[in-house]
Amino acid sequence: MEIAIQGSQGSTGNSEGEVLVCSKPFEFGDADPKTGIINIPGHELEGQTVKDKIVIFPCGCGATTEEWSLYVLKKFGTAPKAVVTMSSYPCACIGGIIAGIPMVSGFDENLLRLVQNGDRASIDAEKRIVRITKSCNRSLIPRESRDGERYARGED
């Protein structure tokens, strides 16, 4: 099943990949630049990586150094493929622009209700369109598969 959602703000570029969702305001400064993994205990995305993901969350947050977070991730090769937010936090958005990461923002409907980890998304930043492909048997394998990934990376 594919859902297409129209945003009102966006940068340039196209991208396609696996979705990583955070339900709360998120900062890329929480990801370790060397791995892209979020190592903050108790963080909703603890143990997950932003590398090569389409990261979807309500809005950015944090100190203005957040601008550099995406840029530094890009330099380390651990940046997300694209960033999709309900509304855009200027200093984080600017970081995405200087890092050349496609971003789409400004949605009327609650995007976060439509998408979950493991879905795939393709984005066309210039047209401000996000297309989400639901992973079909998602409900059968949510938590375990993520834990499996962590084992595969040699964690825990």
Add this chain to the structure above:
Amino acid sequence: MHLTEKEKRMLGGDYGPIVQKSMDLLLKVGEFYGAERMLKVTQAHLIAWEINDILFDLFSELTKGATLVVPTTVNPLLFDLQRWQELGIAESDLPNLERMQSRLANEHRRLGVIPTYTCHPHFQHELRLGEHIAFTESNVQIFANAWFGARSNIEGATTAIAAAVTGRTPEYGLHIEGNRRGEILVEVDKETQPESFDYADYGALSFWTGRLLTDRIPVYIGLSDEMTAGQAKYMCAPQVLHSSAATFHIVGVTPEARSLEEALGGAKAKGRARFGKKERREAFESLCSAKDRNIDLVCLGCPHCTLDELAAIAGLLKGKKVNGQTRLWVGTNEPTRNLAKRMGIIDLIVDAGGHVLTGMCSGTAPILRLGRKLGIRTVASNSACLAGILSRSGRGKFGAWFGRTRDCIAASINGKWEGR
């Protein structure tokens, strides 16, 4: 996006490659947000770039041969190297730190940046209601919006420089009247006794509120109408630790909130919250990440102390001595320290064993960078910003006790955390 003839020439390269590059960046940001035009800005505020090579290279790329066209102030550097011995920096580390810091300071001098090196630079160029500016750094930018009613988005370091070079910023976000209205009403309950709030209470309120906002601007009611600028500056950075809301209104205090109706722009609040004793306790607790009650460092002045804060700290230290195992850092900017020195305030703090440091981030950045080397593990502070960031970025390495100013001073004297 509609550009004026002059802006088109900037973009076309008539004003040189730096102006061209800057205008191109501002245009991309404007196009992202669907801005219709550029606005002229009257001031800019920069952040002193984290001193690593990746970011210094980016800074150089954006400023090589540049001329700034508006008065431009700048945030703190990493360390107060004129007081390196007071900070406890090893002499062997000094040349390297000086080299890193001076290459940035030299660039600022060449560019004509006003070397305020502070997160409270408003003594230099005062702002007026409705003035369009381009400020980065959450303390400075939020304070400028909330306290003066000046208009700035939370700029990046790159767009703040681009604005200083071109005198322009795209018209979007907080530059537009309709985007500045409050949406979440926060009632500060009388039971918290707002009239006797410490700086820490303001920080706790801001931190707690930030978690409710996502991207919506808060309107506070119930705070003392006698509150000072020095107190309001503790309500800035903590708000964006968990939100993207980059201004706030206090009814009866801030200029865009002469009444609740004005603060809400005539609309109904989209959400309401009450900040009582229980909520305050929760905020204080969630900002305390330390277990050990032995304090290595007491850190005050995040954001940088005003003159009255320095006087209050000196008053609390009168006749006391800072414990030999504990350091007391008090951060401010050089002009304020000079005034306080003339008033005899600095001598009182220094004679008691405290260090009044200038031009550096008061705690967060130096602790994260050099804290372990200086033997610092447990920090006490009245700053919700510092405590919040240490509990996140410094988790596992540093612990923070967050409490009121007098509890922090007591910890510097006793070496133990006994705050509540």
